[in-house]
C-alpha cells in the first residue's frame with residue numbers, strides 16, 4: 093500500500109477546492125490499482141469536497157483538529173465536527189502549526205491522542221529544522237518528537253498511524269531531501285515504532301514530505317522504505333499532482349503484479 097496525501101493548506105476557497113478535487117478524480121479514472129489518496133482542504137471546504145468524494149477512492153483529511161471535547165474553545169474545530177463532515181484522516185503537528193502557532197510537543201501529543209480516541213487516522217508530522225540537520229543530530233531530534241507525541245498513545249485494534257517525515261528545510265524549498273537521507277531516517281522511524289512502540293508493520297506507515305513534484309515522486313515511491321508522500325505545493329497544480337498520482341499508480345500496479 094502506498095499513500096498520497098495532498099495538503100492544500102490555506103490556499104483555496106470552496107469552489108476552487110471542488111474543482112481541484114474533480115481534477116483528482118479525473119486523474120485516477122481508468123486506473124485499476126490505486127494508492128490510498130487523501131485530500132486535505134481548508135476546513136471551510138471539507139463538507140462540499142466530501143460530497144464530491146463520496147463513493148470514490150479518495151478520502152478526506154483535515155489539516156488540524158482541536159481538543160477532544162466540545163465547548164468553550166473559540167476558533168477550534170472538534171473531532172466530532174470533522175467526523176460529521178466526512179473526515180477520516182487528520183494531519184497533526186505539521187511544522188507550520190508548530191512554528192507559526194506555537195504548538196508544542198505536549199499540544200501535539202494531546203491532539204494526537206484526541207484524534208486516535210475519536211477513531212480517525214492521524215498523520216503525525218515530524219522533521220528537523222536546518223540547523224539540527226547541519227549539526228548531524230536530526231535522528232535524535234525526530235525520535236524525540238516521535239516519543240513525545242506517541243507517549244501514552246493507545247491505537248485501537250484496527251487503527252493505523254501514519255508518520256510523515258518532513259524535514260522543515262525541504263518544505264516549499266523546491267529541493268527535496270536526498271533520497272539516501274530519507275531512507276536512513278525512515279528506517280530509524282520504523283525501528284522506533286516496531287521496537288519501542290511494539291507496532292507491527294501493518295499498523296503504521298512512514299511517508300515523506302518536502303518539495304515532492306511530478307519529476308521526483310517516483311524515485312521516492314518505488315522505495316519499500318517509503319510508504320507514501322505528503323504533498324503541499326505540487327498538490328495545488330493538477331498537472332503536477334496528476335504526475336505524482338501516475339507515479340504512485342505505476343508503483344502500486346508493479347507491486348500488484350509481483
Ligand code: PEP
Nearest residue numbers: 263264301302303324325
Ligand atoms: C508540506 O508542507 O507538508 C509539504 C510537503 O509542502 P511542499 O510539498 O510544498 O514542500
